Amino acid sequence: MVPGMGHCDIHATLERAGLSKTSQRVAVLTALVHAETPLSARDILERVSGEGRINRVTVYRILASFKAGGIIRELATDHGENFFEMACRHNPAHPHFYCRSCRSLACLPSAGNQERWIREYREADEAIETVAIHFTGLCRRCRSENAGHPVRRLRGPRGDRRVSP
Amino acid sequence: MVPGMGHCDIHATLERAGLSKTSQRVAVLTALVHAETPLSARDILERVSGEGRINRVTVYRILASFKAGGIIRELATDHGENFFEMACRHNPAHPHFYCRSCRSLACLPSAGNQERWIREYREADEAIETVAIHFTGLCRRCRSENAGHPVRRLRGPRGDRRVSP
DNA sequence: AAACTCTTTGCAAATGAGTTGCATTTATTG
């Protein structure tokens, strides 16, 4: 990932993409530019809810427009929660690691040959638009913590959470 | 992908995994073994609903146990609908192509160096358990069909579908 | 074969990410 955020200027980016500079768009973009790791829509909503009002739906719509404008990249995960990262930083394209326990997403270093390898596939079928390389497992933190450490629960009925079988 | 289904014997597979041979498990496994492409939980439910009764939830639970037993592999997509494929066929691990329009998933040929490449990453971080390579775009059929061809809609409010803006 | 015990189902209800229509508020322009 690119260390500084040099050419990732908020206002310039919005202008270049032909998007009006609303407070919400600036807030979302700022959160993404300062993020250490890719963020989920929920992450963004949390980080932005502090300053000014913003609706959940608006976040999704803004993310859609950023993606359409090539400003950000969307990263899918199992479990249906997707993440987003600035395209200007996070270059070149690289694999990501998803922790199946805490459901966090981290960037991995780009393999040297990955670019070429991806290009070969692209040539084989012109229809290819995006490529994603996704590793899954347990992150360091989840590995070191107590083995029986409960997995974050996203779906299911309300009611008392099961504590131990 | 392995052409025949040779060693993918239904009963032997269940036995090897220590799973009792219920009619539902046999049905789901049969659907997966005969599938030409990876199947979603919904696909499986449809193909199995004909013979005998089976519940949607049961399909999910069976798929979870098959996955835990290493019998099948789960393939995530954007849009939250996941697919499943037999691990015995579909070897070695290979990339998949997901059509963002009709939301179908297809297997791609395994790149020669992919295996080695994956191994390198695995060595870099022991926590890695699975690797997925995911291409997105428009499949041949969706490309040839009328450009304005409507995208399959999964979420959203009830009511008249928008016909044209 | 009947009784018993451990699994697996079916059903109903829920969850949560992401969508959409529509009324209201803004950003931008003249």
Next chain:
DNA sequence: CAATAAATGCAACTCATTTGCAAAGAGTTT
């Protein structure tokens, strides 16, 4: 500053997937 197209808030909705619990089954033991 008024006019207008675009962006946002809100409420309602979809849908893949998950969970608790009670009923049905499978494999085993009398």
